[in-house]
Amino acid sequence: MELDKLDRRILRELQLDGSITNADLAERVGLSATPCARRVKRMQDEGLIESQVIVLNPSHLGLKLSALVQVSMDRHTPDRFERFEAEIRKHPEVTECLLITGQSADYQLKVIVPDMDDYQEFLLNTLTRIEGVADVHSSFILRKVLDTTALPLHHLDGI
Missing domain, CATH: 3.30.70.920 (Lrp/AsnC effector binding domain/regulation of amino acid metabolism (RAM) domain)
Structure with missing residues (x-):
């Protein structure tokens, strides 16, 4: 899978906060909401993003x-x-x-x-x-x- 600069920025932001809204994510990476959501969906469909979880404090x-x-x-x-x-x-x-x-x-x-x-x-x-x-x-x-x-x-x- 080819990753461009925006894809990499999206991945960095999602790793920092997997619960971020698409609107906030789009704003942070400099995209509008729809193209940002499409990129995230593509990376999920291709298996690059496996899952999103909440990390609990044991x-x-x-x-x-x-x-x-x-x-x-x-x-x-x-x-x-x-x-x-x-x-x-x-x-x-x-x-x-x-x-x-x-x-x-x-x-x-x-x-x-x-x-x-x-x-x-x-x-x-x-x-x-x-x-x-x-x-x-x-x-x-x-x-x-x-x-x-x-x-x-x-x-x-x-x-």
């Missing part, structure tokens, strides 16, 4: 503990990975699941729960009981230094 909802969990599997077979991934999708406390390389682990999970008791419950009664899980290492997030969903678009400026 702490304000009583979710005070965030963990990065590395999971090693006992066997590296497609069916083992498929079963693990299907099972992990059932647990809303897992907000991210990545198949990784370059580590001794096979997966990295981001888990958000109210407290250590809830994490222990998830670890002992859910995660370690999934067929194929051989080893689990947990790290706990002390502070978020950077937390963004915005993708870097500066490499597109020369296009």
